[in-house]
Amino acid sequence: MATLGELLKKERExxxxxxxxxxxxxxVRKDYLEKIESxxxxxxxxxxxxxxxxxxxxxxxDLDEKKVIEVYKHQREIKNHDQEKNRSLGKYILxxxxxxxxxxxFFLGGISFLIVGIIALYFxxxxxxxxxxxxxxxxxxxxxxxxxxxxILIKGRVDENSxxxxxxxxxxxxxxxxxxxxxVLMRGVNEIIIKAKNKFEKITEKKITVxxxxxxxxxxxxxxxxxxxxxxxxxxxxxxxxxxxxxxxSQTLDAYSEKILEINKPTKIIVGKANGVYFTVNDGDLExxxxxANREEKIFEP
Numbered sequence: 001m002a003t004l005g006e007l008l009k010k011e012r013e014x015x016x017x018x019x020x021x022x023x024x025x026x027x028v029r030k031d032y033l034e035k036i037e038s039x040x041x042x043x044x045x046x047x048x049x050x051x052x053x054x055x056x057x058x059x060x061x062d063l064d065e066k067k068v069i070e071v072y073k074h075q076r077e078i079k080n081h082d083q084e085k086n087r088s089l090g091k092y093i094l095x096x097x098x099x100x101x102x103x104x105x106f107f108l109g110g111i112s113f114l115i116v117g118i119i120a121l122y123f124x125x126x127x128x129x130x131x132x133x134x135x136x137x138x139x140x141x142x143x144x145x146x147x148x149x150x151x152i153l154i155k156g157r158v159d160e161n162s163x164x165x166x167x168x169x170x171x172x173x174x175x176x177x178x179x180x181x182x183x184v185l186m187r188g189v190n191e192i193i194i195k196a197k198n199k200f201e202k203i204t205e206k207k208i209t210v211x212x213x214x215x216x217x218x219x220x221x222x223x224x225x226x227x228x229x230x231x232x233x234x235x236x237x238x239x240x241x242x243x244x245x246x247x248x249x250s251q252t253l254d255a256y257s258e259k260i261l262e263i264n265k266p267t268k269i270i271v272g273k274a275n276g277v278y279f280t281v282n283d284g285d286l287e288x289x290x291x292x293a294n295r296e297e298k299i300f301e302p
Contacts, residue, residue: 004071005039011061012037026056041076133202134159138194146211151182154208158196165195185212227302229269231259232278232286239272241297253277263300270297 002010012022023030035043036053044050051069058068139155141147158164160177173179183192192208231240233253240259241250244267253259261269271277274290281300290296 003039004068004075005037007071008057008061008068009037011063015061017060022057022060025060026053028053039075041079047076133204134162134196134198136194136196136204136206138206138208141208141210144209144211146213147185148213149185150212150214151184152192152210152212153180153182154192154194155180156194158204159198161199163197165193165197167193185210187212187214227263227300228282229261229263229300230280230283231261231269231271231289233257233259234276234278236273236276238276241268241270243268243270263302266299266301268297268299270295 019030019033023033026033032044032053035041036050036057041050051072054068054072055065058065136158137156139157141152141154154166155178157176157178158173160173162173162177164171164173164179166181166183171179171181183190188211190210190212192210193205194208195203195205197203231253233255235255237255238253239250240253242248242261244263245265261267271289272295273293274296275288275293277289278286279289280286289298
């Protein structure tokens with residue numbers, strides 16, 4: 001193993017310091033530095049000066065001053081007795097001990113801190129669940145949906161372990177929190193109230209509006225929306241044009257003829273000679289289509 005002088009020289013070279021820099025920094029003669037690094041202490045000044053030099057040299061190399069002095073003392077003591085023992089001095093640790101030493105107490109403290117952190121995280125998560133209302137998702141029907149059946153299927157899902165009510169009636173949940181049931185509707189607008197409650201008494205409520213119309217209502221509405229327009233032609237034939245979402249067409253109406261149009265959607269009627277055509281709407285009063293002998297148009301909306 002290396003001697004003290006060899007170790008000091010090795011530390012200096014690893015630090016990138018030449019002899020001249022060390023001599024200038026410590027303000028000593030160069031031959032003193034060489035004798036220290038060659039363990040030639042007998043040719044140096046008295047012991048007190050050597051120790052002072054070694055302390056300053058240790059500081060410069062960022063070494064543990066006390067350890068350096070201990071090695072120096074030990075090496076001087078055994079130098080005259082067993083030269084071979086000098087080779088074992090390298091076992092001394094010259095570097096300063098690290099600032100952080102992992103002791104059993106430190107390790108146990110870290111484990112305790114980790115456990116406390118995990119417990120705190122668990123309770124934080126539990127507190128979040130405590131204040132969070134249950135998830136409630138309605139798959140069908142859609143809001144403001146219009147149906148023609150007296151019953152409607154309600155489907156959705158909710159957080160498991162929640163209680164579910166539809167219009168005040170409790171419903172059993174399927175696996176995974178899914179639910180499905182039928183609700184009887186009244187004619188017209190129906191409001192369906194779906195309410196979920198978790199074990200922390202937190203509630204989520206949703207309302208779905210459904211419009212129920214049976215086939216009879218649809219037929220009545222269709223008749224109510226239909227408009228009958230009768231056109232009566234005077235003594236001269238007239239060109240007629242009809243335009244609507246259902247299509248466009250034109251034709252010539254003969255003199256003294258009639259044309260009946262059933263209108264379900266907004267329709268534009270065009271005649272080539274307005275004052276030669278009369279019309280009625282739903283068998284109402286007879287009116288002249290226009291005052292001029294020119295082309296005119298009217299829009300009829302049922």
